Amino acid sequence: MTTTQRPRHVGILVETDDSWGRNVVEAVCRFGHSSGWTVLISPRDAQGRLRLPKVWNGDGIIASLRTTSSVRHVKNLQLPVVDVGIMVPKCDWFARVATDDAARGEMAFEHLRDRGLTHFACYAPPIGRYSDVRSMAFADAVTAGGYQCAMYEATGDDTAGWLTNYSNVRRWLSTLPRPLGIFAADPYPARQLVEICSADSIRIPDEVAVLSGDDDELLCNVASPRISAVELASHRIGETAAQMLAKMMNGDATAKPETLIPPLQVRGRHSTDILAMADDEIADVLRYIRDRAPDGITVADLLKAFPISRRRLEQRFRAELNRSPAEEIRRVRMAHVGRLLLDSDKTVTTIAAESGFATSASLSQAFRQHFGTTPGDYRRRNHAT
Template identity: 30%
Template sequence: MTKAKRIQVVPDMSLEYFRQATVGALRYAFNTGRMEFPGRWLDHERYGDISPLVKRDDIHGLIVAAHDAAEEARFADLEIPVVNISNSMSAPRIPVVTQDDVSVGRLAAEHLIDRGCRNFAFWGDKGKSYSDERLQGFRQTLGSRPLQVKLGGRNRVRPHPVFKSMKAFMKTLPPKTGLFATLDDSALYFLRAARELGRSVPDDIAVLGAGDDDFLVEIESVPLSSIRLPAREIGYQAAALLDEMIEKDTRNVDSIRLPVHGISERHSTDALQFEDPVVTKVMRYLRDDITCQASDLIAISGVSRSGLQTRFRAAVGRSLLEEIHRARISQAKHLLATSDLTLENIADRVGFNSAQRLHAIFTKSVGTPPGVFRTRNRAIAATPLHR
């Protein structure tokens, strides 16, 4: 029997994202039996030269969260394989396992466009790769739509100046703006800023975060919509990559970017801001019942089929059928990633009349068949953390 490799995880445990990634790494170890974790290094031990700790505990590899070049250098110069789970640097020396942050930006833009927002804003972290990539995807998807960008960052030590900058930025935003803040904690500051400025969320400004931190998204009076990031899967895949690096005695491996799982929609973006009241009515009906048919939407609209199609495309940028398919596929993706439902069950739940029909439209829309999508995106199985 192969001896288990001794691994240490060195993330920022103050953030839920990295706590979840750590759980994912533990799941890989427990599922495979190929890794074991010695006692957790204490906070005061993790700073400075960690090579004595590596030697003391006979560590074969590390999973770390290195956010800048100086921090990365502490790990890159060790004589053991290291995998980074922080996507903060544009040119990392250590292989990175993270989410596809360009897709995070695209998903954010699509969601805010679908809410009918007519103006858009982005708050990011200057010099951070995840922020730059999210802005890239956000901007690409918005195209020529109005966009205001502020790279104001975060400051845990002195948050007040950042909050003042956020309030000043929010004052410049016109009504019916969709604001994407790259992290949940920044989005929460904007919810507070809106309250202090007397701006209604989501009717005046829709606010969207990323990370879907269970605690943060519910802490304000307006629950926060947030993009779900595959933190546990990142930890799991980081452990698998580290296992491979140790087994093959190599550091020459490619970084890995995992797809995102969708959006947890809450009240902060729960407004349909289309100028056309007929389109708003139709979109609200569809959002409440994605199994409805185009004929149902035409009937409740009170206008002709051709009239609704013209007005709908002008407001949304898609045909009525394209929007129905988009809504159904979005829910199908969520069910594939988070449940064990059969394709037949999923087809029935989202409004397709057969699994074959769902398979065909899903493959055309997503670019990959539902089964392949499920394999790539399934959340890590809920294996007990204690054996």
């Protein structure tokens, strides 16, 4: 007589109040459905905390561990666990798949620096949604780039409740030089910054450019102005976590590593739409590149459009951006291709034609050199559907 093995029961302890959490949960469920899992999504106890009920007979857990009490709850269940956050120290009894904060910090700094900004700050009030690692990674990237980063120092007023004390933030902003690029840890503090600047008639992005460390379709798009954000590979995090949990539930004792996944891109919106450069002509060249790079322009096209020698153009680009005009054209062009792969269902052949490449093969070769993977694999691992 044969017996049918019951489906795996997997608990998902991830908040779904933002785009990141919903994307992670969606990717886990997609993998789970294809693997025959039964999933329990974001169950709560009588106090509103994410908790698995005592009657639940589970096989594994995917959780965003944020507090010592949540760690204790999950550990006591003695099941395979994969953490998809980075709020608590890594322990041997669980695996982790999370965003590479160092890569996030570098990407955020490069986005702000590419806009000609030379003054930087970080706003990450302690609201329990992220660890200090996120803000320190941005500060480290700024320091490595040869600049200073002003850090917002929380006070007792800030930690007393969820919302930050607006008076403290206003005072902090008044002490900082402008134009200023501010990295906000996630969409919630980013939205607060935009609201405070609006109340105090601080112009965004001309005086203060705001970049969120995570994207949220609602909060970042309904803000005025709309907020630029680092777009995380949240679907890939969820899929990778599910794959890792499957191995652990099958008895793979080695499947407890820490896997860090870099962000996808910065999704630029109006809050960082600035070119704050002393060299007005180079700012004009950059605008030209950002408008025309997808058409397949070359440095020769720049020299035709602007009355400047190649050598002088190279020198001034190095001084402003620490890269050559050709490197800037390639960077903008590849960013355009990456957005099309993630935001549309267009074929690689169509994207190649719309991005100035003669063939899909030439696009694939350039894409692999820039991103380290093929266009198809990039889309498959990061696309929402």
